[in-house]
Amino acid sequence: MHSTAENWRIIGHRRAVRGLAHAAATESPAHAYLITGPAQIGKRTLARELAAALNCTAAPDQRPCHLCPNCKMTDKEAHPDLIMVERTTERRMGVEQVRDAREQVDWRPYQGRFKTYVFVDADDISEGASNALLKTLEEPPPQIVVILTAAQADAVPATVVSRCRVLPLQPGALDEVVEGLQVLRGASPEEARRLATLSNGRAGWAAAALANPELAARREAELDRAIELSEGKLGARLLKAAQACKGENFLESRALCLRTLEDMQTWWRDLLIVSSGASAPLAHAARRVELERQVEKRGRARIVRGLREIEITAGAVERNVTPRLALEALLLRLN
Numbered sequence: 065m066h067s068t069a070e071n072w073r074i075i076g077h078r079r080a081v082r083g084l085a086h087a088a089a090t091e092s093p094a095h096a097y098l099i100t101g102p103a104q105i106g107k108r109t110l111a112r113e114l115a116a117a118l119n120c121t122a123a124p125d126q127r128p129c130h131l132c133p134n135c136k137m138t139d140k141e142a143h144p145d146l147i148m149v150e151r152t153t154e155r156r157m158g159v160e161q162v163r164d165a166r167e168q169v170d171w172r173p174y175q176g177r178f179k180t181y182v183f184v185d186a187d188d189i190s191e192g193a194s195n196a197l198l199k200t201l202e203e204p205p206p207q208i209v210v211i212l213t214a215a216q217a218d219a220v221p222a223t224v225v226s227r228c229r230v231l232p233l234q235p236g237a238l239d240e241v242v243e244g245l246q247v248l249r250g251a252s253p254e255e256a257r258r259l260a261t262l263s264n265g266r267a268g269w270a271a272a273a274l275a276n277p278e279l280a281a282r283r284e285a286e287l288d289r290a291i292e293l294s295e296g297k298l299g300a301r302l303l304k305a306a307q308a309c310k311g312e313n314f315l316e317s318r319a320l321c322l323r324t325l326e327d328m329q330t331w332w333r334d335l336l337i338v339s340s341g342a343s344a345p346l347a348h349a350a351r352r353v354e355l356e357r358q359v360e361k362r363g364r365a366r367i368v369r370g371l372r373e374i375e376i377t378a379g380a381v382e383r384n385v386t387p388r389l390a391l392e393a394l395l396l397r398l399n
């Protein structure tokens with residue numbers, strides 16, 4: 065049976081979409097999926113699109129049609145067979161939330177073919193919760209699909225991961241996001257390009273920023289800060305580093321720090337492009353003069369080394385090194 069992925073309202077992630085579209089068309093999904101990737105990359109959207117496709121009443125190759133009642137309700141996350149389990153702010157996904165969800169697990173779908181449970185941001189899920197979840201994954205009732213989303217697979221217990229089909233989502237290519245914003249969201253070409261550039265390949269963010277201009281302004285301030293971390297007096301930069309990774313908890317601090325490092329990387333990659341005289345497009349094309357000034361000051365060898373230091377630091381933060389200390393150590397080395 066053929067299935068097309070064209071109806072899926074998600075920007076990019078073609079490979080994951082193709083696999084899921086086939087699963088929906090043949091009504092043979094895995095019992096559990098783990099969708100991983102950075103914030104606002106499209107994890108929740110992908111989960112919702114799958115839930116819609118699984119219960120869509122259109123022809124198999126048209127699912128999700130976004131027109132039938134099942135699709136319409138799922139699009140609004142208001143379908144009785146779609147259960148979104150979200151952790152409350154500041155608290156880990158707890159055992160009660162999973163148990164509450166599990167209590168309904170043996171029920172048959174109300175009006176669709178499948179019942180889909182989406183555990184949103186299951187990073188750092190508590191041990192009790194993951195044990196409760198494992199029971200479901202060990203003896204999966206038919207017609208139940210469990211989807212977990214997380215920033216990284218290693219934030220979820222290995223026993224849970226091993227029972228899931230893992231779908232790692234990567235940031236989209238610039239052109240892919242530009243096109244998606246125009247086709248799926250009706251953005252003008254200029255707007256699409258500007259937001260796609262600011263998004264670093266995070267289509268979910270770009271789509272949100274299209275509806276809320278404040279997000280783009282905030283993002284521009286973040287980028288400014290990342291650039292300021294690469295330049296200027298060390299004392300001031302160390303202060304900025306502390307602000308840049310100040311979160312409510314470790315996970316939030318880590319996410320903020322990784323994002324800052326990613327922004328720094330974008331800036332330093334531009335420095336490298338300018339220093340090598342390549343014609344590759346610059347992420348910060350509007351700041352070409354400043355880029356050239358920094359290139360002249362640092363020289364190519366230091367830029368190459370700096371870029372590598374930033375990458376190494378990002379790896380260390382991903383492996384749970386304290387975000388603020390890692391960022392400060394980086395600034396000392398970049399000095």
Ligand SMILES: [Zn+2]
Pocket residue numbers: 119120121122127128129130131132133134135136
């Ligand atoms: Zn439909």
